[in-house]
Amino acid sequence: MRDLGAGFTYLLKGQRWVAGHGRQYGFGLLPGMITLVLYTAALVSLALWGEDFVTWATPVADNWSSPWQGLFRGFLTAVLFALALLLAVLTFTAVTLLIGQPFYENLSEKVDADVDPDGTAPESGLPLWRELWISARDSLRILVRALLWGVLLFALGFLPLVGQTVVPVIGFFVTGFFLTEELTAVALQRRGVELRARLTLLRSRKTLVWGFGTPLGLAFLVPFVAVFLMPGAVAGATLLARELLGEETDDGDDDTAADPEPEDVTQRSWR
Numbered sequence: 243m244r245d246l247g248a249g250f251t252y253l254l255k256g257q258r259w260v261a262g263h264g265r266q267y268g269f270g271l272l273p274g275m276i277t278l279v280l281y282t283a284a285l286v287s288l289a290l291w292g293e294d295f296v297t298w299a300t301p302v303a304d305n306w307s308s309p310w311q312g313l314f315r316g317f318l319t320a321v322l323f324a325l326a327l328l329l330a331v332l333t334f335t336a337v338t339l340l341i342g343q344p345f346y347e348n349l350s351e352k353v354d355a356d357v358d359p360d361g362t363a364p365e366s367g368l369p370l371w372r373e374l375w376i377s378a379r380d381s382l383r384i385l386v387r388a389l390l391w392g393v394l395l396f397a398l399g400f401l402p403l404v405g406q407t408v409v410p411v412i413g414f415f416v417t418g419f420f421l422t423e424e425l426t427a428v429a430l431q432r433r434g435v436e437l438r439a440r441l442t443l444l445r446s447r448k449t450l451v452w453g454f455g456t457p458l459g460l461a462f463l464v465p466f467v468a469v470f471l472m473p474g475a476v477a478g479a480t481l482l483a484r485e486l487l488g489e490e491t492d493d494g495d496d497d498t499a500a501d502p503e504p505e506d507v508t509q510r511s512w513r
Contacts, residue, residue, distance in 0.1 A: 246449045249451060249452060252479075253453075256478020259353060263352070269349070270342070270345055270346065277334060281330050288323060289323065296315050325396070335462075335468075349473060349477060350363075350428045353480040354484070364432055387420070395413045417459040418456030419451055419452065423441065425476055426486070428479065454482055
């Protein structure tokens, strides 16, 4: 339970950091606004023409009598829009990070330098095009995993009682895990930690990850909130990455941090 609370504390610390660094916060808003406009346009288009698409895709129901035809296609239209919303939540962070790679990379470095006892920040040493390629490739691999979970949870949602109670809760925790992976990837990728090692590292501290990512995922469901929380989420994820790797953080508030992971896990994930 302490890890769960510590994860949420890192989320708050990130928001507090950007609140004290207005210029970094302003630059960090731009990628989220661009992504929000693109996603809003896509969802509005789906709301306007989703029913037409479902009608075209279900010719088998053309000769059905009323009200079954309307109920069937209305249900499919609602499911299509719900899946689109889920996909938007799962991919918003990845797309925003990809669009704003230079902005968030710079923000993450400044957080590292600010809290590091030596005032230094790890650098990848890779050219921008290479960083963008690695970020896009890893985001696609994470998206595939997230979609598989989404399909599984969607199917389980039809189970009586469990599908309406337990499954949505599991869905929020799954979303929180993948959101945290995408956000911590900014700092961990800069340290040369590959995707497989990142996932191992995150799984070793699942409650810490859930404490950070699950409330963030819930907040992202509120329109426009994701745009304003993204800079702070990147800052908080950088602090979280330092905790996962056992790096010393000079933030004057070490008592809220969770206990570091044993040395063998940290070193294995680093390599």
